[in-house]
Amino acid sequence: MSVSTSQPPQPVLQDALLTLEGRVATLTLDRHDVRNALTGTALADDIVAVAEWVNRCDEVSVLVIAGAGSAFSAGGNVKDMANRGGDFAGDVAEVAGRYRRGIQRIPLALQAVEVPVIAAVNGPAIGAGFDLANMADIRIASRKAKFGETFLNLGIIPGDGGAWFMQRLIGYQRAFELTLSGRVIDAEEAKEYGIVLEVTEPEALMEKVNELAARIAAQPPKATRLTKRLMKMAQRTELKDFLDLCAVFQGMCHNEPEHLAAVNAMLEKMAK
The missing domain is CATH 3.90.226.10 (2-enoyl-CoA Hydratase; Chain A, domain 1)
Structure with a gap:
């Protein structure tokens, strides 16, 4: 389907x-x-x-x-x-x-x-x-x-x-x-x-x-939305709990195609 x-x-x-x-x-x-x-x-x-x-x-x-x-x-x-x-x-x-x-x-x-x-x-x-x-x-x-x-x-x-x-x-x-x-x-x-x-x-x-x-x-859109969520949650979350959340969100980002695309774009820019 x-x-x-x-x-x-x-x-x-x-x-x-x-x-x-x-x-x-x-x-x-x-x-x-x-x-x-x-x-x-x-x-x-x-x-x-x-x-x-x-x-x-x-x-x-x-x-x-x-x-x-x-x-x-x-x-x-x-x-x-x-x-x-x-x-x-x-x-x-x-x-x-x-x-x-x-x-x-x-x-x-x-x-x-x-x-x-x-x-x-x-x-x-x-x-x-x-x-x-x-x-x-x-x-x-x-x-x-x-x-x-x-x-x-x-x-x-x-x-x-x-x-x-x-x-x-x-x-x-x-x-x-x-x-x-x-x-x-x-x-x-x-x-x-x-x-x-x-x-x-x-x-x-x-x-x-x-x-x-x-x-x-122009920033990677999915990571942008997750970053805003983190900024909001940082205002009301204890540090240890916040870091646990950051780890999960980071794992999500590393598995998104937009992450690899951004990394490759950075490497191409560095090579020039």
Whole structure:
């Protein structure tokens, strides 16, 4: 019986765009009319659908998340908050259930993505939009980008898991200060704190992101996915157990055709 090598079709998205080129999938949040708000739109559904598709599609080695328009993402829809409508309507149990069925699916889905994720932060990333950027493995920002964990300014908490992600990214003390002050910082300050890897001119953002994505995508794809799994598991695994896992993953890599191909390519390069 033959084994099918067909790849899963791209998901049908409502409020975002998806392209795949050179093993790099680019998900563009496309609700610039509401500054790519993650509530009151279908963006949460779209992000989750793409995250799940990436894990099933062997043709993807990198996922880039970008925002259309002037903002990366404004987070929650403040008008809905004011009207106690949309995702924010109802009593405690109703709101909690809507969070679990809605925006909280994003961190769970992105945390499970098997390939490197790069956030191309073109403009403001505020509230849940800031948290979305922090769910990526790498952030590259335009000089027009701004970042703010602004939930307390509105009398709410980071309900999408932002407090979990940020302190793992930059440490408890700085994450605490940014979260409790609710202040908005520019791209250079974000780089100083280690939130973003690099800051570019606005017109150069996607070129820089795509350059990095292409370099990662050129690596052997199966080993790339295993390496990301190791990087994630290193954060929560004791050293002895982690080394046991490394040994098994290394055995898997040594038995993959892509390993021998990479070794031969290196030997040919050395011989020149």
